[in-house]
Amino acid sequence: MKFTCSQSDLNANLSLVRSAVPNRPTHPILGNVLFVADTEKGLISLTAFDLSLGIRTSFSANVEEDGSITLAAKLLNDIVSRLPEGEITITLEEEDDGEEEQSKVTIESVSGRFQLRGMKADDFPELPTIENVEPVRLPVSALTEGLRGSLFAASTDETKQVLTGVHLSGLQDSLEFAATDGHRLAVVQTPTQQTTEEEDSTPQPESNLEGFAITIPAKALRELERIMTMHKETEAVALYVDEAQVIFELGSQRLTSRKLEGAYPNYEQLIPHQFSRSATLERKRLLSSLERVALLADQKNNLVKFTLAEEKGQLILSVESQDLGSARESMDAQISGESGEIAFNVKYLMDGLKALGAAEIQMQLNQEKQPVIFTPLGGLKMTYLVMPVQIKD
Amino acid sequence: MKFTCSQSDLNANLSLVRSAVPNRPTHPILGNVLFVADTEKGLISLTAFDLSLGIRTSFSANVEEDGSITLAAKLLNDIVSRLPEGEITITLEEEDDGEEEQSKVTIESVSGRFQLRGMKADDFPELPTIENVEPVRLPVSALTEGLRGSLFAASTDETKQVLTGVHLSGLQDSLEFAATDGHRLAVVQTPTQQTTEEEDSTPQPESNLEGFAITIPAKALRELERIMTMHKETEAVALYVDEAQVIFELGSQRLTSRKLEGAYPNYEQLIPHQFSRSATLERKRLLSSLERVALLADQKNNLVKFTLAEEKGQLILSVESQDLGSARESMDAQISGESGEIAFNVKYLMDGLKALGAAEIQMQLNQEKQPVIFTPLGGLKMTYLVMPVQIKD
Incomplete structure (x- = not known):
């Protein structure tokens, strides 16, 4: 050689x-x-x-x-x-x-x-190959968006098996990405048809994705994310799937990974669709407030309390620590529905807010023990569900 | 409050x-x-x-x-x-x-x-104070230069007492900084009189430094270095000294430190002044070659071999590792004196080369077991002494 x-x-x-x-x-x-x-x-x-x-x-x-x-x-x-x-x-x-x-x-x-x-x-061990299978073609833009909004929510606990991956499933014109660690759930839908403003762009070959469903280890998808950053958004990734393996092909790069075995939780049924209360919030403002008050959150439960003050049009964040002291920040919010309190693990909120991307987000909720949904206003089609934590009296 | x-x-x-x-x-x-x-x-x-x-x-x-x-x-x-x-x-x-x-x-x-x-x-414990003592005034530029060229050579082994510090001593118009960990020694002299080209600059008050000698923990001096980066080179540091403590005052900042007890080694006698061989080398080229060949150096002794090839006008660096393989790089060098081989701990060389600063440096040596001196050609007045390592046959 x-x-x-x-x-x-x-x-x-x-x-x-x-x-x-x-x-x-x-x-x-x-x-x-x-x-x-x-x-x-x-x-x-x-x-x-x-x-x-x-x-x-x-x-x-x-x-x-x-x-x-x-x-x-x-x-x-x-x-x-x-x-x-x-x-x-x-x-x-x-x-x-x-x-x-x-x-x-x-x-x-x-x-x-x-x-x-x-x-x-x-x-040197042979890389797995997949023969005689038609690949699914996915635009880099769709995969990148979907992974950015979901990967962070996958479990890092290796014993949680299927939850250490991201679940990809095909809808009519879009691909859905879901990841959950049992405490929060991120779901993103990205269109599989390129919408590009360039007139001379070749339309991507249409893949029929309906019924397609697969769970891939987060570790492999993080590498795929990294490889995609070296390619144009308009390129397509060819995805080959068999019983045990997946292969992503992109230009001269190929990534192979085992699939994660076992049924992925039926997460759709966890997401409420009717809400008695909602608040529209400035995402960056909320995130930076959370980053500050989180410093005083108890390391055990990381609890932050949200107080919705409908009359004042304000959201108040507060944290109490036995040892360190307390913090309280407030910000403008468009609130509909009754005022009230609800508490979260501050780390889960911060993770989600970083991924939501939009300038404004909507928080939708019912009673204080029921799941809360965060969605971006405009941009990414994403749903972030967080289970609230019980407030101790 | x-x-x-x-x-x-x-x-x-x-x-x-x-x-x-x-x-x-x-x-x-x-x-x-x-x-x-x-x-x-x-x-x-x-x-x-x-x-x-x-x-x-x-x-x-x-x-x-x-x-x-x-x-x-x-x-x-x-x-x-x-x-x-x-x-x-x-x-x-x-x-x-x-x-x-x-x-x-x-x-x-x-x-x-x-x-x-x-x-x-x-x-809260009281910071030490020093009363009724005239301070020594040192330009920021002199202290910064002196510390940059010496601090890295101080020992990080807390049991080595006085060697964990930098020794400062006063000469007629300059301050000498010395640091050694027993394997290598860095000595820098910096002028205590400001040489500035600005015509309207006020001359610094002259401090008589002859006979002044003190050893200060490297940790405190690293902080002093950091504080000085926030000040102009033309400012002066006031240094107060008593039996146990030193205080540096600079603008609205004050740093106090204990002194290191015990006699500092008489390092001057270690530095040879006559040499049978010398080589002039491009500093950055040598440093990057060392950084590469160091990757193959045995983790135990970190040995790199220098071969001076006088006829060819070349310095050859080589490293052999039992487990990994070998590396050999060569570069142009102006050599005077006989050809021959000498070996070093590659980490000590790299540390020193980073501090020497000049574009070209001179390596001066005698026989293969005697100390080797590196000096910058122009710029900083610095001497870096490294003890060679015995080459195994």
């Missing part, structure tokens, strides 16, 4: 696959990145795979000799990111005779020469 | 004293910052003190009522930094009747009201 490429290409592509390299690999080779050099196509492909999440990317290079090898991902990334701009030549020094497990790889740049020990490509 | 000030003044001054607040205070009140409000001067002073390092700062405010109180430094800093710009009013709600240990303090801004529990000012 021998090829020459630019430092910036190699560096960008190594960074891209790095997140599929486990920090503590269960087997040494999983800490490596797989290089495959193809003279015919003039391409280098890089693959990292932690047995659940896999990322493959390829880029153009001057390939002199076919071949493949795996190299320590972190070390290589550290070296390449520090090399000066310009050409880098990577050579597999001695072809393996089948007995030695390690081979020498030389990395040459204008500044000097590194020699690393590589491990045989044969020992 | 009651006063009104701007959010930005309060925030800046709280941040300034924060570093003298210990993370884990041995007594609760040391986690607090002392507020003293003075109606006559229209000033608020803030003090933090961890019993070794103390910082006091003051700023103008509209003081309605004299008084003093202490408040949890971290919490207050977190709150104030998040308050919107504008006026803040702080009121000590109920004067202490002598029995209660805690008092209520209200912090009001346009956005709302925080109420915190304060602890009595009487219980």
Whole structure:
């Protein structure tokens, strides 16, 4: 194997696959990145795979000799990111005779020469493939919007299985994203048809998504989010699904992930559709007030109390801490329905407010123990449901 | 106590004293910052003190009522930094009747009201004072330069006592800064007379520094460095010294620190003045090469080998790691004296190269076990001594 490429290409592509390299690999080779050099196509492909999440990317290079090898991902990334701009030549020094497990790889740049020990490509696990399946095509814009509004609400508790993922389901012209950790729920609908103002834009191929439903680990979707930032909003992601796996393809990048098994909770039935009270609020103002009063919230229950003062047209936030003191902030609010009090975990509110995006939001509620809904006024089609916390007397 | 000030003044001054607040205070009140409000001067002073390092700062405010109180430094800093710009009013709600240990303090801004529990000012330890001593006056520029070139070389091992500080000593027209951890030594001389091109600048009062010698904890000097960044280079720091303490005064800021006891090593005798070999090197090029090859250096001894190739006019850096592989970089160098090899701890070299500052540096050496000297060509008057490491065969 021998090829020459630019430092910036190699560096960008190594960074891209790095997140599929486990920090503590269960087997040494999983800490490596797989290089495959193809003279015919003039391409280098890089693959990292932690047995659940896999990322493959390829880029153009001057390939002199076919071949493949795996190299320590972190070390290589550290070296390449520090090399000066310009050409880098990577050579597999001695072809393996089948007995030695390690081979020498030389990395040459204008500044000097590194020699690393590589491990045989044969020992690197195969990325899952999905054959004979028509992909679903989703615009980058729709996926990006949907993930931004839902990923944060997924559970980080690995024992919660299906709740550690985001549930994607197909509606007639849109894709629905849902994530919940049992305390709050975020649901976003994004259109799957591109609405673009450019006249010469090619309409995206229509995928029939009705009935489509799948739960994908949040970790894999965070990486997908990162990969999408390097692409245009008008590009399309091809999504291949089989019983156990999903594959996202976008330009020369491919991300594979296992699916999460088990039925996703029927969240639709949790969302109330009739409300006795509502308040329209300035999102940033509410968020910055919450960030301040949260400093005094008890670390145990993180409780913040909302007082709706209908006559005054004000929302009052208050926090009491046994040890530290108390905080009280108020802001203008358009309130309809009766005045009253309700309490929340302040962290759940802050997470949701960051994702809602719009300048103004609406809070809709019934009695003080029933779920509360936050929706943006304009922009994203998102519903954020938070369970209130009981106020202690 | 009651006063009104701007959010930005309060925030800046709280941040300034924060570093003298210990993370884990041995007594609760040391986690607090002392507020003293003075109606006559229209000033608020803030003090933090961890019993070794103390910082006091003051700023103008509209003081309605004299008084003093202490408040949890971290919490207050977190709150104030998040308050919107504008006026803040702080009121000590109920004067202490002598029995209660805690008092209520209200912090009001346009956005709302925080109420915190304060602890009595009487219980806050007094900052050391130094009476009837003429201060030494040092230009900010000289102190800043001296500290930048020496602080990094002080030992971080608390058992090494006097080596955890920087030794300052007075020469005829300059101040010498020295720091060593036993493996390397940094010495900087900075002029104490301002050389400024502004014609209307007032000459600094001349302090006779000959014979002056003192060792100050690196931690205190790092804070002094930070305080000085907020002042002009042409300002002067007044340094008061007694048997146990030092006080630095700069504008409305004051930093007190204990001195480090014990004789500082006679480092001057360690520095060789005759050399059989030397090399002139481009500093940034050497530093970036070292940063790359260091990635392969054995974590135990961090060894990098320098090969001086006089005929080729090159310096070759090489690193070998049993586990990872090897690295070799070369760069142009003006070499005088014989070719040969010498090895260093790569981390010590990188630290020193960052501080040396000049575009070109000179490395001067004798035999492979004798100390090596690095000096900048032009700019700072600095000597960086590193002990070489024995090369294993």
